[in-house]
Amino acid sequence: MIALDAVTYTYPATAQPALREVSLSIPDGQFCAVIGANGAGKSTLCYALSGFIPHFFRGELSGRIRIDDVDTQAVTLAELVQRVGLVFQNPFNQMSGAKFTVREEVAFGLENLGVARAEMQTRIARTLERVGIADLADRSPFALSGGQQQRVAIASMLAMDPRVLVLDEPTSQLDPIGTREVFETIRALIEERGTTVVLAEHKLEWIAAFADRLVVLAHGRIVMDSSPRQVLTAPELERYHIGVPRYVQAARAAREIGLWPADRDLPVTLDEATEGFSSSSSLSSTRLDLRNSRNSGN
Amino acid sequence: MLIYLTGRSGRLHGLNPITKVMLTLVVIVCGFVLPGVWATWLVFGSIVLPLSLWGGIAGPLLRAVARITLPFAISLFVIQGLFFPGGTPILSLGPVSFKAEGLQFALLFASRLFLLSSAFMLLLLTTHPGLLMLALVQRGLPANLAYIIVATLQIVPRFQARAASILDAQRARGLETTGSLVRRLRAIVPLVGPLVLGSLVDVEERAIAIEARGFSLRRPKTSLIDIPDSRAEKGLRRGLIIAPVALIVARLAGWLR
Amino acid sequence: MDVRVRDLGYVYPTGVEALRGVTLDMASGEAVAIVGQNGAGKTTLVKHFIGLLRPTRGDVRIGDWDTRTKSVAQLAARVGYVFQNPDDQLFSRTVGQEIAFGPRNLGLGESEVRARVAAALETVGLADQVDRHPYDLMQTQRKFVALASVLALDTPVVVLDEPTTGQDAAGVERIGSIVERLQAQGKTVIAISHDIDFCAERFPRVVVMGQGRVLLDGAAGDVLARAEVLAQTYVEPPQLARLALRLGARRAPRNVVEFLQVVREEVPFT
C-alpha cells in the first residue's frame, strides 16, 4: 500500500515545485502506470516513492509519503530499500560496478542486506529464472545489451524482495525486443508475486495492454487518474502533450465517417481495434482472417 | 581492464589470494634486503620463475615484466653508467665515459625492478581482482575501499569505449585530430571534455543505483562467494612470515653484507 | 545531394562481417528510414557516409566525392551526423557555444556562426536556453542540443541515429517536423530508428536491414506491409499497419488518413 498525501516537493536551488499537491493511493498488487510530458514530474514522483526524495536530493518536501504505514521521512533511505525497489532509464548506470558477473551483481544487494549464502543462492537462481536471464549468470554485466542489462537491474531489485517496484522509463533506451522483454517480466512478476508496480512510461501501446491504472501528470500535478481505457480514450488527453494512442485516433476518425459504430467504446489495444472494425464489416472472410491472425501480435 | 588470465590451468590460480599476496611481499622484501645482484636473481630463479612455470604463465609474465622494466633499465644504464658520481672509467665515448661503479649500480637497480615487477605480475596474472579484494575484505579491509578499487577496474575499459564514441562524434562535427602539434593540442578539450563531464554528471545516478541496493546499510555484509582456504595453505603462510623477518633481522645484525 | 552506396562490404577488425554487399541510392529531397534489429548493420552503414568507417569492399559516394579519398573533417561539410547519445559530444559551458563548435570547425566567420546557432536553436525549440549549461537540461533536451549542433553545419545530407529515443509525444512531433522541413529544403535525410510508428509517419521510404544486407527497400506503405520479412529482423509493422493487415489489407497505411483510405478501399464494409 502506497499513500501520498498532498505531496509538494521543490528541488534545491529551484524556484518551481516539481510536484504539487500530489495525493495518490495505490493498493497492494496494483500495476499503476504514470504518463506525462518530459518535465511533468514523472521521475520526481518515482524518486519520492522510493525515498530518494527527500533523503538523497534534499530540497523541500511537504505532505506525507507512506509505504505500508511507514512514513518515508521518518526512516533512513537504507531502511526503505528493503520495501521499495527502483529501476531507472539508463541500464549502464544501474550496474553496481562492484561485481564481475551477473550472478554476483544480483547478489550485491543481498550481501548488503546480510542475507546468508545459501538463501542468497536460492534467491538469485529463482530471480534470474523469473527474469529470463539464467543463461547470462556468468557473463560480465558490462558485456550485455541494454535490454539484458535492464533485466539484470530488475533482477537485482527483485532478489531483494521489495513489495513495491518503481520503474522510471525502463524501456526508453531499449529496442522493441528489449521493451517487450521488460514488459513481459513486469507482467509475470505481478501475476506470480502480487508485487505493487509503479511505472513511468511513454509507450502508450504497452501501457494500454498491461496496466491496471493510469495516472497523468502535468506540471507536477495529477490531472487524470483512472483506468487506462478511460484515460486513453478521454478527449482531454490531448491537452497534456503525451499523444493519443493510434487506435483511438483511428477509431475516432472512423466514427466521424461511420466506419466505427457510434455506440461502441474506442479501442486501446490491437485486439479491441480489430474486433471493432471487423464488427462493422460484412465480409465473413475478414472475420476468418482475424481468427487466423489472432495469435500473432499482442 | 583485467590482466588476470583465465583458462590457464595450474594450481597457482586456485591458491587463496592472501597466500599469493604474502608470497609477493616476501619476494619483494627478500630482493631488497639481500645484498648484491646475485641475490635478486637467486630469488627470481628459485621462487618466481618456478611458480610462474607451475602456474602456466611464464611467457606472459616475462613479456609484461620486460615491458615495464625496459625503459627504466635503458635509462639506468645510460644515465648512471655515464653520470654516476665518481668511479672508474672503462669505456670512453667522446667527452663522457661509462664507469664501472655506475654500471654496477644500474645493474643492481635494474635487477631489483625486474624482481619487483615479476613478483607483482605473478600475483596479478593468477588472481582475479574481485577475489583478491573479497579476500582482503574478509581480513579487515574496509568494504568501501574494495568497492572503489573494483569499480575503478571496471570503469577504465568503459572509459576507453566511450573515448572511441566521443572521437567519432567530434570528428563528425569537423574536428581535426591529426596533423600539427597545435592541432592535436586543440583537439584535447573537445575529446576529453565530454568524457570527464559526462562521467562526473553520471556519478549522481550511479550513487542512487547502489543506494537503492542497500549500499549504505550499516549491518554486517555477507558474501556470495566462498574463498577456499586449506589447512596446508594456512601453514604455508605462517612459514612465509618467518622468512622475511629472519632476513631483516640478519641484515640489521650485520650478518649479511 | 545524392548518396550512392555500391556493393558495400565491411568487416570489423575483430573479424565480424557487419555489411555483406549493400547497394542503395538516396537522392536529394529524399527522407529514408533504415530499420532492423540491433546488429543488422544500420550504424555500420551510415558511419561510412561520413568516413568514420572505410569500405572493406565496394564504395560510397557523397555527391561527386568518393568517401575513401576524403577525411572525416572534409566529409563533415557535406554530411551531418547526429549521434544517438548527446553526452558523447557535449563539452561546452553553454548551449550556444556547444552549437557553435561545428560551424567554427568549418572555418565560418563569427557573424555567420552566430546566425547559424540562432537558426538551429530556433528550429529545435531551444532558443530561450542559449546561455544554459547543457547538463542543466534534461537528457531529451540535450538530444535536441546535439541535433541543433549538426543542423548548424547546414549540410546537404543529414544522418540521424535513433533521434526519438526517450522523447515524449511533443518531442517526437518536433523531430518529425524537422525531418520534413529538411526534406523540403532539398536535403537528403537518413534516419536509423527502432520507433517504427515514427518511421512510417515521417519517412516516405523505408529500408529494412538484416544481417548486413538490405532485405527490403521501397515506399513505406509497401515495405511495412511485408510482416513476414520484417519479422526476420525483429521488426513489427507499425500499429495502424498491423491493424490494417489483420483486417485484410495488403498495403501498410502510414497514418490515420491513409488507414481510413486503406480500410475503405481494401476491406469490404456494409
Add this chain to the structure above:
Amino acid sequence: MSFADRLRQDFSTLTLVLIPVAIAINIAIGQLIVSLQIPIYLDSIGTVLVAALAGPWAGLATGALTNLIWGLSGINPAYTPYAIVAAVIGLLAGWFANIGWFKSVVKVAIAGLITGVVAAALSAPITALVYGGVTGTATDVIVGLLQSAGASVFGAAFGQGLVSDPLDKLATFLVAWAIIRALPMRTVARFPRAQNVTA
C-alpha cells in the same frame, strides 16, 4: 563536528562513486599525455578534483589508490611506489581548497606550484631508493646532467623533480579547476565540500 563525523560526511556514497571515476580520469589523461609525448604527467587531475569536491581525506585516498590501480591493472606497476606522493598531493589540494584557495585562478596556480615542490621532495627518495634515480622518461637527461655536475643520486632525483613537478602540478591544478568550472552547478552542489569551490 567530530573528525569521525566529518570523515563520514566526506566519504558519502556520492564520493565513493566519484573516486573510481576520478582515478579513471587520472589514468585516462595520464595515458593520453604519454601517447602525445608531452613532457609532463597530468596524471593527478582526478585526485585534485576529488580533494576540492570532497575534502583532503578523500583526495588522499584517491591519490594513493590511483597509484595502486596503476599497478593492479598491470598498466604501469612502476608507479605504485609513488602512492605516498600521490596521497600527499590529494591531501594538500584538499587543504588548499579548505582555506578557500580554489575560488580564484591565481590562488589555484600558487597552490599547484607549492604542491609541486612538495611532490618533488617526496618523490626524490623513492626515485633514488627504488629506481636508482631514473624515471624511465626523457627528463632523465636532467638527472644525468645534475649528477655529472656533482650531485648525488638523491640530489639529482630531487633536481629532476623540481624541474618537472611544480610545472606539472600547476597545470594539473588549473585543469582540475577548469573542469569544476565547466560542471553544472547542480552536480557540484551535491558534493560534501561544494562550498570550497563555489563563490
